[in-house]
Every structure is written in structure tokens, then in C-alpha cells.
Amino acid sequence: MSLLEINGLTRRFGGLIAVNDFNIDLGEHELVALIGPNGAGKTTVFNLISGFYQPSEGSIKLKGKDTKGLRPHQVTALGVARTFQGIRLWGEMHVLDNIRIAQHYRLGYSLLDCFLRTKNYVHREKAIDAIAWELLEAMDLKDVAYELPRNLPYGVQRRVEIARAMSVKPSLLLLDEPAAGLNSSDVEGLIKLVRWIYDNFPVTIWMIEHQMKVVMSLCTRIKVIDFGTTIADGSPDEIQKNHAVIKAYLGDDTI
Amino acid sequence: MQKHTVTIGVFALIALIAVLAQFNVLDAYYVSVLMFMGVNIILATSLNLVNGYMGEFSCGHGGFMCVGAYVSSLCTVLMFSKNAILGAPLLPPSMTFIGFPLALLVGSFAAAIAGLVVAIPSFKTRGDYLAIITLAANYIVISAINNMEIIGGPRGFMGMSATEVGMKSVLDIPWVLIFTMLGTLGSVWLLRRFVSSTLGKGVSAISQDEIAAEIMSVDTNRMKLIAFMLSSGLAGLAGGLYAHILGYVNPQSFDIMRSTEIMVMVYLGGMGSLSGAALAAVLFTVLMEALRFLDVWKWVVIPLLLILLMQFRPEGLMGNKELADLFPKLRKFYSFK
Amino acid sequence: MEIFQHILNALQFGSFYALIALGYTLVYGVLRLINFAHGDIFMVGAYIAYFVAVTLLGIGGLHLGMDMHPALALAITVPATMILTALVGVALERTMYRPLRRKGANRLYVVITALMAGLMLENGNLALLGASRKRFPDLLEKVVWDLGGGVSVTNLKVIVIVAAIAVFLLLQFIVTRTKIGMAMRGISYDKFAIPLMGIPLDTIIVFTFILGSSMAGLAGILFAMSYPILEPYMGALIGWKAFIAAVVGGIGDIRGAIVGGFLLGFIEIGVVAVFPSTLRDLFAFSVLLIILWLRPTGIFGVAQTTKI
Numbered sequence: 009m010s011l012l013e014i015n016g017l018t019r020r021f022g023g024l025i026a027v028n029d030f031n032i033d034l035g036e037h038e039l040v041a042l043i044g045p046n047g048a049g050k051t052t053v054f055n056l057i058s059g060f061y062q063p064s065e066g067s068i069k070l071k072g073k074d075t076k077g078l079r080p081h082q083v084t085a086l087g088v089a090r091t092f093q094g095i096r097l098w099g100e101m102h103v104l105d106n107i108r109i110a111q112h113y114r115l116g117y118s119l120l121d122c123f124l125r126t127k128n129y130v131h132r133e134k135a136i137d138a139i140a141w142e143l144l145e146a147m148d149l150k151d152v153a154y155e156l157p158r159n160l161p162y163g164v165q166r167r168v169e170i171a172r173a174m175s176v177k178p179s180l181l182l183l184d185e186p187a188a189g190l191n192s193s194d195v196e197g198l199i200k201l202v203r204w205i206y207d208n209f210p211v212t213i214w215m216i217e218h219q220m221k222v223v224m225s226l227c228t229r230i231k232v233i234d235f236g237t238t239i240a241d242g243s244p245d246e247i248q249k250n251h252a253v254i255k256a257y258l259g260d261d262t263i
Numbered sequence: 264m265q266k267h268t269v270t271i272g273v274f275a276l277i278a279l280i281a282v283l284a285q286f287n288v289l290d291a292y293y294v295s296v297l298m299f300m301g302v303n304i305i306l307a308t309s310l311n312l313v314n315g316y317m318g319e320f321s322c323g324h325g326g327f328m329c330v331g332a333y334v335s336s337l338c339t340v341l342m343f344s345k346n347a348i349l350g351a352p353l354l355p356p357s358m359t360f361i362g363f364p365l366a367l368l369v370g371s372f373a374a375a376i377a378g379l380v381v382a383i384p385s386f387k388t389r390g391d392y393l394a395i396i397t398l399a400a401n402y403i404v405i406s407a408i409n410n411m412e413i414i415g416g417p418r419g420f421m422g423m424s425a426t427e428v429g430m431k432s433v434l435d436i437p438w439v440l441i442f443t444m445l446g447t448l449g450s451v452w453l454l455r456r457f458v459s460s461t462l463g464k465g466v467s468a469i470s471q472d473e474i475a476a477e478i479m480s481v482d483t484n485r486m487k488l489i490a491f492m493l494s495s496g497l498a499g500l501a502g503g504l505y506a507h508i509l510g511y512v513n514p515q516s517f518d519i520m521r522s523t524e525i526m527v528m529v530y531l532g533g534m535g536s537l538s539g540a541a542l543a544a545v546l547f548t549v550l551m552e553a554l555r556f557l558d559v560w561k562w563v564v565i566p567l568l569l570i571l572l573m574q575f576r577p578e579g580l581m582g583n584k585e586l587a588d589l590f591p592k593l594r595k596f597y598s599f600k
Numbered sequence: 601m602e603i604f605q606h607i608l609n610a611l612q613f614g615s616f617y618a619l620i621a622l623g624y625t626l627v628y629g630v631l632r633l634i635n636f637a638h639g640d641i642f643m644v645g646a647y648i649a650y651f652v653a654v655t656l657l658g659i660g661g662l663h664l665g666m667d668m669h670p671a672l673a674l675a676i677t678v679p680a681t682m683i684l685t686a687l688v689g690v691a692l693e694r695t696m697y698r699p700l701r702r703k704g705a706n707r708l709y710v711v712i713t714a715l716m717a718g719l720m721l722e723n724g725n726l727a728l729l730g731a732s733r734k735r736f737p738d739l740l741e742k743v744v745w746d747l748g749g750g751v752s753v754t755n756l757k758v759i760v761i762v763a764a765i766a767v768f769l770l771l772q773f774i775v776t777r778t779k780i781g782m783a784m785r786g787i788s789y790d791k792f793a794i795p796l797m798g799i800p801l802d803t804i805i806v807f808t809f810i811l812g813s814s815m816a817g818l819a820g821i822l823f824a825m826s827y828p829i830l831e832p833y834m835g836a837l838i839g840w841k842a843f844i845a846a847v848v849g850g851i852g853d854i855r856g857a858i859v860g861g862f863l864l865g866f867i868e869i870g871v872v873a874v875f876p877s878t879l880r881d882l883f884a885f886s887v888l889l890i891i892l893w894l895r896p897t898g899i900f901g902v903a904q905t906t907k908i
Contacts, residue, residue: 058478059478060474060477060478079477079482079484080477080478081477081478081479081480081481081482081483084478084479084480085480089479090478092475096472096474096475097472097475098467098468098471098472098475098476099471099472100467100471100535100583101464101467101468101471105464108461108464109461109464109465109468109476109479109481110479110480111461111480112461112462112465112479112480112481112482113480113482115461115462117462119457119462119489122456122457122460122462122463123453123456123457125456129460133460133461136461172479173479176479176480320708320711380889383893384892384893384896387896388892388896388897391628391634391847391851392847392892392896392897392898394634395843395844395847395892396889396892396893398840398844399844399885399888399889399892400889402840402881402885403882403885403886403889406878406879406881406882406885407882409878409882410878410879410882519836519840523715523719526712526715527716530712558727559723559726559727560723560727561723562719562720562722562723563719563720563723563724563727565719566716566717566719566720566723567716567720569712569713569716570696570713570716570717570720573700573705573709573710573712573713573716574696574699574700574713577700577705577706577709
């Protein structure tokens with residue numbers, strides 16, 4: 009069974025068609041890219057998947073379950089985590105808390121447990137802590153666990169955001185322009201990190217990215233959209249040669 | 264043992280105050296100031312959950328306090344004193360020990376339900392518009408009670424002192440003082456446990472980035488519901504205690520002026536700091552008494568102080584730090600689970 | 601026929617709310633600041649009008665020994681009050697809001713400052729002038745026009761309603777048709793880009809406060825003439841109500857202030873016509889609450905879209 013199945017997804021904002029008849033079928037454990045010129049509707053696709061927008065038409069199925077009408081936190085609970093184009097960490101809470109809170113959907117204790125500090129509460133908080141520390145350690149963030157995100161360099165903030173997404177234990181990880189604003193050594197680090205996540209976790213990674221270096225060195229499959237419509241879908245080699253893609257990026261040369 | 268120093272200290276302090284009050288070392292004036300201090304601590308810390316931790320601007324806390332005050336008063340008056348509605352008291356004075364805390368609980372519960380008036384619209388709206396809703400809620404509560412002749416309308420409602428008389432008839436110690444101190448302790452303890460849990464930190468996540476919170480699996484509507492209801496419920500508890508301290512309530516004492524006072528305490532102490540709010544409540548109560556000689560000018564001086572605070576130290580006395588953050592050595596003396 | 605009388609009353613009350621709501625909405629529209637002191641500026645306006653009027657009539661105030669004809673006194677009182685009230689508003693902006701704005705302080709701190717400034721005005725007045733109420737002198741000879749069928753209208757009522765509508769048209773013109781209005785709208789979108797475009801930010805903001813406060817001053821005179829008893833807390837309740845009216849209309853939108861103000865006037869008079877008058881506030885606030893539940897951004901308000 010496929011992990012994510014999108015059929016005929018369309019989203020209109022007033023008269024503007026941001027996403028038009030978008031289809032994709034992602035299996036378990038894939039590394040895929042979504043590319044396209046600015047304003048092509050890429051982020052809108054991610055927003056639709058995470059439940060931030062509701063589709064105008066079409067369906068999104070996660071592990072066979074239609075996500076229609078689900079609120080974003082419910083979609084996340086199904087195993088979809090994401091990062092944001094501009095970093096959206098909770099800036100006034102330290103990194104450890106940022107990673108703890110993203111486990112909200114599987115807290116496993118009630119408000120009453122919280123007030124009474126029951127055995128269940130203590131046990132669950134310990135488990136949450138353990139997962140958070142494990143991730144911090146694995147992603148080389150242990151030293152900044154008690155730092156506030158806004159005091160960290162941009163590259164580290166990106167890593168924290170990815171760590172936060174991973175603490176959801178996602179089966180689908182959506183990365184929205186993870187390399188944006190990074191310098192070249194940070195980009196190298198990012199490529200390594202994504203590769204490492206892909207190798208160590210049973211997760212399908214789907215990224216929007218403009219830096220072709222990142223896309224070409226990581227992804228096995230690339231989908232290209234322009235003006236909300238899919239114009240190409242294939243392996244990196246195929247995409248590089250695709251005429252429609254070149255036209256979308258560089259313009260029509262047959263004037 | 265050292266880890267429990269603070270806990271033991273707090274209980275010892277409560278016992279000491281009770282004993283001092285019992286033997287009239289503390290006269291009635293100081294006792295009443297102490298009780299209002301407790302009520303103010305509950306009000307400031309509970310409003311801080313919404314205005315500080317959640318970053319909303321609720322300016323109708325007095326309304327929820329009012330609901331709690333009236334509902335719990337109604338309960339105790341029906342149970343323990345002669346009243347216009349049922350006539351004779353329902354229960355004998357010895358039952359006050361169960362009846363009084365129960366009435367406080369019912370009052371808090373009612374206030375929490377009233378909190379829904381604000382909590383439900385908060386799903387869709389934030390900031391300035393939500394502030395207006397809290398304001399309108401405050402006015403609605405006050406004018407609703409003004410129009411209920413059966414509980415005295417604008418003239419107020421009394422008969423709550425029968426409860427303390429009942430308790431004292433069994434054992435003559437300052438019961439209301441003791442209940443107020445325990446209530447204060449309980450509220451702060453409840454709030455502390457909530458905001459320090461991963462569950463409760465979801466509230467701060469909403470304040471810092473609501474969209475990120477929702478997308479990173481925090482059920483923001485549920486968190487708002489919990490925060491608003493917990494906050495208004497505790498305001499209700501404060502109201503219930505307040506009513507039984509005075510033995511008399513009228514709707515005007517819960518109007519927008521009261522809500523403003525509570526806000527002053529929160530912003531004086533620092534948003535997002537429980538110990539800050541509690542300290543500010545203590546300071547504010549003392550200040551109100553100390554400035555009594557200024558008479559009408561008191562309410563010129565206090566706003567001026569707050570204006571200066573906003574200009575020169577807008578984060579309040581404590582910012583979002585707790586006492587233990589400023590004095591890490593304190594941690595040695597308490598263990599907080 | 602009774603209904604026409606109620607409509608006239610509602611229009612009069614609505615006019616007061618609308619005039620005050622306009623001040624809230626102007627400042628909010630430009631600065632995104634709830635100027636909680638505005639209701640008290642209205643109160644200050646009424647008191648200024650009182651002192652100017654009694655001085656001119658020679659029955660109190662500064663005792664300059666003047667003995668002016670009431671009509672002439674009125675003609676001077678109106679502009680004098682508007683100017684002096686505008687000065688109060690500008691003083692607040694200069695001493696309290698601007699320093700905070702310069703520091704780039706959180707919006708909340710400015711709101712609290714405004715709330716506290718309002719308290720200071722109220723209680724400062726109480727402390728300086730005492731709790732005794734002031735009676736506003738009669739400046740206008742009352743004329744009652746009988747419209748037939750038991751409906752009558754006083755000249756004052758007509759003046760109030762006409763003033764509210766005229767002020768609305770004037771402000772609407774300034775905001776939508778003039779350069780300074782365009783700058784005001786610009787600031788509400790981007791406070792940082794405006795100075796870069798060579799527009800003097802502070803001047804525009806001061807102008808906004810002048811407009812809003814002078815309208816509150818006008819409302820103060822008209823209110824004092826209609827209900828000639830002044831007390832320090834008169835601005836609090838009517839101010840809060842006008843503010844809620846502005847929000848229900850959609851705060852930041854001038855049409856919203858007018859619609860919200862008149863709506864509140866009609867609800868209140870409607871309630872009083874049917875129920876005991878003690879229920880007025882309860883109903884008025886409940887209806888407003890329901891409107892905000894259904895349309896969280898008010899009648900003319902536009903929901904802010906969030907992008908991620």
C-alpha cells in the first residue's frame with residue numbers, strides 16, 4: 009500500500025488556481041523532490057497535505073486514510089511532520105522543550121495525570137525526555153539543548169527544526185526549502201543530515217528545494233510543477249533533460 | 264530532607280500564621296490583608312496563564328471571579344444560613360466542613376464553565392478581538408447579576424458569614440484564613456504542575472507560534488480550552504474565597520476596575536512567571552494598603568508606576584523567569600516533580 | 601408613532617457612540633493600538649467644555665468677569681474644546697506612546713500604558729475636582745419641533761445626529777481622498793517602509809491623534825449639552841461601549857465605527873422600549889458578543905491571512 013496518495017488535488021484562492029489537478033503516489037521509504045519556479049504552488053501542496061488548507065477538489069490519502077476535514081494536529085498524529093520555509097521554532101523555549109512539545113499527540117496522559125503526577129505521568133514524561141535526548145544526541149544538538157533557538161546560528165536552527173519534526177516519529181517528512189539561507193558548508197551538512205535520516209529511519213522524505221545540488225545529490229525522484237500544474241515527473245537524469253522543465257525555468261527559446 | 268525545605272517551610276508558615284491569628288497576635292486587620300493577599304495571588308497567577316503563558320489579552324478576569332463568588336455564596340447560604348429562597352438552612356452547622364470546600368469547588372466549576380464564553384471564540388479569533396470578547400463577557404456577568412433581584416441585584420448578596428460561624432461553633436479557629444491559605448497554595452501548585460508539564464508547555468507554544476504548534480501536533484483548541492477554563496476556574500475559586508472573607512458581595516466589586524487591578528498585578532510581576540505574578544500580588548496588596556493615606560490619589564499613583572514600569576522595565580519585575588532561575592541555589596531546597 | 605420617537609433617540613445615542621468609536625478606530629487603523637484612554641479623553645473633553653463655557657458665561661471657571669451671550673459662548677466653546685482636547689490626546693501620544701514606539705516595544709506594553717493613562721485621567725480628575733458633579737450650563741435655547749403624531753425632536757438632537765454624520769463624511773474624505781489619509785493608511789500596512797518613502801511618520805501619527813481626540817472633544821460637548829451632569833467616570837462606560845461598537849463594526853474601518861455606533865444605539869433603545877431599562881447593558885453586550893462570535897473580525901473587518 010502506498011504511503012501517500014494524492015488524486016486530482018486542486019486548490020483555488022478566489023479566482024487564483026494555486027494547485028491544479030495534482031497527483032502523486034509515494035511509497036514507503038523514498039526520497040523525493042518537488043521543484044518548480046517561485047509561486048508555482050509547491051508550498052501550497054505541503055500546506056494542503058498538513059491540513060493547514062482544505063482542498064477545493066481531490067483527495068489526499070495517508071496510508072489509505074482520507075485526511076479530508078482533519079485538523080493539522082490530527083494529520084501530524086497520522087505520521088506527517090514538516091519544516092517551514094522561514095524557520096518557525098518556538099523562540100522563547102529552549103531547544104529541548106521545542107523537541108518535547110512536538111510529541112504532544114502521543115503524550116499518553118490526561119490533565120488529571122498532570123495535576124496528580126501519577127505513575128503514568130512520570131513514566132510518559134520520562135519516555136518523552138528519552139526520545140528528545142536521543143534525537144539531540146544523534147543530530148549533534150546536545151550542546152545546545154538548553155539554548156533558546158533565537159540565539160542559535162541559522163544553520164543550527166534548521167537542524168533543530170528538522171529534529172523537532174523527527175520527534176513526531178513521522179513516516180512522511182516534508183521539508184520546505186531546507187537549504188534556503190544556508191551557506192555552502194551548512195548545505196553540505198544538510199545533505200549529510202538528510203541522507204543520515206533517510207538511512208536510519210523508516211521515513212519517506214519529500215522536499216521542496218531550489219538548490220539543484222541538494223536535489224540532485226539526494227533525490228531519486230523529482231516532480232516539477234509550474235502554475236499549479238505538474239509538468240514533469242521522473243528521475244534526476246530525466247528531469248535535467250526535460251524540455252518543459254527547461255522552458256519553465258529559463259523561458260521559451262523559440263521566440 | 265533538604266529537598267523538602269521549601270515545602271515544609273510553606274506549611275510551617277501557614278500553621279504559624281494560623282496560630283498567630285488564633286491568639287490575636289495578628290489583629291483582624293492584618294489577617295484580612297493576608298487573606299486578600301492570598302486571593303490576589305490566585306487571581307494574578309491564574310490570569311497569568313492566559314495573559315502571560317498563552318499571550319492573549321484577557322481583560323475580563325473579574326467576571327469569572329464574580330461567577331465563582333456568587334455561585335459558591337449561593338451554595339453556602341442555601342446550606343447554612345437563613346435565606347429568602349428556602350427559609351431555614353438545609354444542613355446543620357457541623358456539615359460546614361464538607362459544605363464550604365464543596366461550595367468553593369462548585370463555584371470554581373461554574374466559573375470554568377463561564378470561561379467557555381471566551382474559550383470557544385478563541386478557537387477562531389485572537390488578540391484584540393478576543394480582548395473585546397473577554398471585556399464584553401465581564402460586562403455581561405455584572406449586568407446579569409445586577410438584574411437578578413432574587414440574589415439582591417445591585418444591592419449585593421450576604422449571609423456567607425454563617426458558614427464561618429458554623430465552622431467556629433465546632434472548633435474555634437480562623438477557618439476562612441486557613442481555607443484561603445490552602446486554596447492559594449493549591450492553586451499555585453496546580454498551575455505550577457500544569458505549566459511545567461509537556462502538556463502545559465503546549466500553551467506557551469501557542470503564544471510563540473500558533474501555526475507551528477498546531478502543525479507540530481499540539482491540539483491548539485484543546486489547549487485553549489484547558490487554559491481558559493483552568494484560568495477562569497481558579498478565578499472562581501478566588502471569588503468564592505473573597506465572598507466568604509467579606510461575608511458580603513455586590514456586582515460592582517467585580518467590574519472592569521477589578522479586572523484592571525488583576526492585569527496590573529500580572530504585568531507588574533512579569534508575563535509567564537508564576538513566582539513573578541505571586542510576588543507582584545503580594546507587593547500590590549501591600550502597596551494598596553501602604554498608599555491608603557493617598558486616598559483618591561492612590562489610583563493616580565499606581566497607574567503612573569505601571570506606566571513608568573512599561574517605559575523602563577516592560578518585561579515586569581521577573582520577566583519570564585522564575586525565582587529559581589534567578590537564584591539557582593533555591594533548587595537545593597525543594598524538589599519539584 | 602412611538603417607533604419614530606425611538607428611532608430618533610437611537611440615532612442620537614448612536615451618534616455619541618459613533619463619534620467616540622471614530623477616535624478608537626482612527627488610532628487603531630493607523631497604529632494597531634487600542635487607545636484605551638480614548639473614553640477618558642471624551643470625559644476630559646466634556647470637562648474642558650464645561651470650564652470654557654462657565655468662564656465665558658462668567659459663572660465659574662477662571663472668573664474673568666466675562667458675561668457672554670450663550671450663543672456666542674457656544675460658538676467659541678466648540679472650537680476651543682476641540683483644540684484643547686486634541687492637545688490632551690497629542691500630549692498622551694508624545695509623553696507615553698511615542699517613547700515606547702521609538703524603543704520598538706511590544707504592542708502590549710503600549711496598550712497597558714493606554715489603559716493606565718485612562719485610569720490616571722479618571723482618578724486625577726476625581727482627585728483634583730472632587731466627587732461633586734458639575735452641571736453643564738445651557739448654551740443653546742431649546743427648540744422643540746413637533747413632527748405630528750406625538751413625535752417631537754429638539755434642535756439639539758438634530759445637531760448631534762447631523763454632527764456625527766458630518767464628521768463621518770469628513771473623516772471618510774480625509775482618509776480615502778487626501779494625501780495625508782493615504783499616508784495614514786500606508787502606516788497601518790507597514791510602519792517601517794513609510795519613513796523610507798519620505799513621509800514623516802510622527803507627523804502623521806500626531807495628526808491622527810488630533811483628529812481622533814478633537815472628535816472626542818466634540819462628542820464631549822454635545823454629550824454635556826444633552827445630559828448636562830458631568831462626573832469623572834462618565835467616559836469609562838460610554839468609552840468601553842463605543843470601543844466595542846468600533847470592534848463590532850470592524851475596527852480600523854471608519855464605516856465600521858459609524859455602523860457599529862448606530863447599531864449599538866438601536867440595540868440599546870430597542871431593548872429599553874421593550875424591557876425594563878436595567879436590562880439594557882446585558883442585552884447590548886450579549887448581542888455584540890454574539891456578533892463577534894459569528895463574525896470574529898466585525899462587520900467591515902477583513903480577516904488577516906496568515907502565510908506559512
